Amino acid sequence: MIRNTVRALIIKDDHLLLIKKRRPNIGIYYALPGGAQEPNETLEEALIRECMEELGIEISINKFVCIREYISNNHEYSFIMKEVHSIEFIYECTVQSPTSKLKSVQADIGQVGSEWLPINKIKQTVFKSQDLVELYKFPGTTHEFFNEYFSDQSILPYTSKVF
Numbered sequence: 001m002i003r004n005t006v007r008a009l010i011i012k013d014d015h016l017l018l019i020k021k022r023r024p025n026i027g028i029y030y031a032l033p034g035g036a037q038e039p040n041e042t043l044e045e046a047l048i049r050e051c052m053e054e055l056g057i058e059i060s061i062n063k064f065v066c067i068r069e070y071i072s073n074n075h076e077y078s079f080i081m082k083e084v085h086s087i088e089f090i091y092e093c094t095v096q097s098p099t100s101k102l103k104s105v106q107a108d109i110g111q112v113g114s115e116w117l118p119i120n121k122i123k124q125t126v127f128k129s130q131d132l133v134e135l136y137k138f139p140g141t142t143h144e145f146f147n148e149y150f151s152d153q154s155i156l157p158y159t160s161k162v163f
């Protein structure tokens with residue numbers, strides 16, 4: 001089954017808001033907030049709901065960024081998420097109340113928090129050679145997206161690469 005998912009790019013003061021996760025055999029890693037669309041829910045409603053659940057904040061959706069396809073069997077964490085096939089809709093968003101405290105209402109499995117990471121350090125991580133120690137750990141698909149997004153390249157689907 002193919003499912004729709006939504007992701008939020010929330011940038012404030014040169015920092016990007018990310019979900020912090022921990023999984024056995026992986027450790028700590030970061031991902032964009034968001035999740036699956038529910039029946040009878042628009043993509044925008046799903047994104048607003050997911051950000052409230054994972055971050056405890058209300059967002060405004062500014063603009064659509066891209067559509068990406070995710071097939072778990074093609075990626076490095078396939079042993080965790082077997083047979084997931086989703087179409088990801090990624091939007092740039094802002095926090096409605098910038099002083100809001102981050103606190104998940106309904107955390108995802110493995111979610112241990114959320115953090116505002118400095119974009120310059122994210123860029124250093126994604127543009128470094130694979131041989132260098134990364135400042136932050138991102139799944140390959142997120143790493144690839146950040147590489148394209150922050151270098152103003154065209155954003156390509158990530159269905160065919162095996163990491």
